[in-house]
Amino acid sequence: MRVLITGGAGFIGSHVADELSAQGHDCVLLDALLPEAHGSVPSLGHELVVGDVTSPDVLRPLLSTVDVVCHQAAMVGHGVDPFDAPSYARHNDLGTAVLLAEMYRAGVSRLVLASSMVVYGEGRYRCLSHGVVRAERAAADLERGLYEPRCFCGDFLVPELVPEDAPLDPRSTYAATKLAQEHLASAWARQTGGSVWALRYHNVYGPRMPRDTPYAGVASIFRSALQNGVAPRVMEDGRQRRDFVHVTDVARANFLALSSPRPGFEAVNVCSGSPHTIGELAFALAEACDGPTPSIVGGARPGDVRHVVASPAKALDVLGFEAKVGFSDGVREFAFASQREPVTTP
Numbered sequence: 001m002r003v004l005i006t007g008g009a010g011f012i013g014s015h016v017a018d019e020l021s022a023q024g025h026d027c028v029l030l031d032a033l034l035p036e037a038h039g040s041v042p043s044l045g046h047e048l049v050v051g052d053v054t055s056p057d058v059l060r061p062l063l064s065t066v067d068v069v070c071h072q073a074a075m076v077g078h079g080v081d082p083f084d085a086p087s088y089a090r091h092n093d094l095g096t097a098v099l100l101a102e103m104y105r106a107g108v109s110r111l112v113l114a115s116s117m118v119v120y121g122e123g124r125y126r127c128l129s130h131g132v133v134r135a136e137r138a139a140a141d142l143e144r145g146l147y148e149p150r151c152f153c154g155d156f157l158v159p160e161l162v163p164e165d166a167p168l169d170p171r172s173t174y175a176a177t178k179l180a181q182e183h184l185a186s187a188w189a190r191q192t193g194g195s196v197w198a199l200r201y202h203n204v205y206g207p208r209m210p211r212d213t214p215y216a217g218v219a220s221i222f223r224s225a226l227q228n229g230v231a232p233r234v235m236e237d238g239r240q241r242r243d244f245v246h247v248t249d250v251a252r253a254n255f256l257a258l259s260s261p262r263p264g265f266e267a268v269n270v271c272s273g274s275p276h277t278i279g280e281l282a283f284a285l286a287e288a289c290d291g292p293t294p295s296i297v298g299g300a301r302p303g304d305v306r307h308v309v310a311s312p313a314k315a316l317d318v319l320g321f322e323a324k325v326g327f328s329d330g331v332r333e334f335a336f337a338s339q340r341e342p343v344t345t346p
């Protein structure tokens with residue numbers, strides 16, 4: 001098959017391209033090389049078209065040559081600055097809307113969409129008296145260092161694995177635009193009879209992660225600090241849990257989805273199934289690098305969530321996907337892996 005990978009020069013898109021090539025498939029990458037993400041034009045060894053996914057003129061000649069689209073292009077990060085909202089909406093939602101319309105025009109009916117765990121908001125929690133409840137942490141609790149979410153009855157909640165049918169509850173501009181991508185793609189699948197896999201990645205890490213940018217993920221921020229001989233700063237008490245999934249596993253999940261057409265819209269968690277705390281990640285990386293001991297600095301940012309850990313059951317069931325790279329091996333390798341060039345313009 002021939003695949004258009006939007007955002008193909010990015011961290012995950014470039015690994016999807018490597019995986020497809022290794023499996024004997026052909027791909028063409030489209031990337032706007034956003035200055036927030038790229039310091040220089042990366043050399044990736046794949047056909048790259050520099051252009052914007054919001055442009056029908058850029059998309060049309062590419063879509064006429066492909067069987068399926070892998071849509072990774074997005075503006076990533078936390079989305080805490082209200083002035084960033086128009087850019088998030090343009091790159092993520094206008095981009096997806098234009099892509100879907102042009103796919104329909106070109107007769108391309110299969111899409112794999114990079115979605116995110118952020119669509120779930122604050123994970124899934126159970127109160128021993130009230131069952132599964134929506135969690136929202138109170139500012140007053142955070143200020144007092146009470147980081148665990150509480151039920152409306154005041155009791156602390158117990159986190160559980162999030163299944164795909166959990167309520168969707170985005171808590172940041174970025175998260176809202178990722179969920180809107182899913183809604184647009186789901187409507188398109190219904191209108192056109194097309195096939196959409198929305199892969200909800202959890203915390204992806206691995207070689208070629210961007211470094212030294214405010215938009216980089218936590219693994220990259222810790223790794224960059226250690227490389228500069230600085231102790232990683234761990235927010236809250238470091239006990240917040242995430243699912244760290246290696247980028248080569250995420251690339252394989254994309255390959256499996258690209259190879260499994262199925263009419264309609266399906267959302268699937270792409271995770272390792274083995275949650276770890278942010279503190280564990282910082283200490284494991286510091287040990288692997290023989291660097292300074294991480295410092296636990298407290299605090300919590302608006303929109304930060306406490307525990308988001310997912311169920312990997314559906315991905316195994318519908319895609320045959322199971323993560324292969326374990327936390328210890330992946331972190332040890334990441335401690336010395338190459339990272340993407342820092343951006344030159346802030």
Ligand SMILES: NC(=O)c1ccc[n+]([C@@H]2O[C@H](COP(=O)([O-])OP(=O)(O)OC[C@H]3O[C@@H](n4cnc5c(N)ncnc54)[C@H](O)[C@@H]3O)[C@@H](O)[C@H]2O)c1
Binds near residue numbers: 013052053071115201
């Ligand atoms: N990294 C993670 O942990 C993670 C987790 C969940 C979801 N995701 C999703 O995975 C996808 C890839 O993320 P990544 O970590 O590789 O980020 P990245 O920034 O490395 O890659 C995104 C790429 O998209 C490009 N891009 C952005 N807007 C574009 C546009 N309008 N036209 C063309 N190209 C554009 C950027 O230049 C960049 O190369 C994104 O959709 C992101 O939301 C990532």
Ligand SMILES: [Zn+2]
Binds near residue numbers: 130154155
């Ligand atoms: Zn309760």
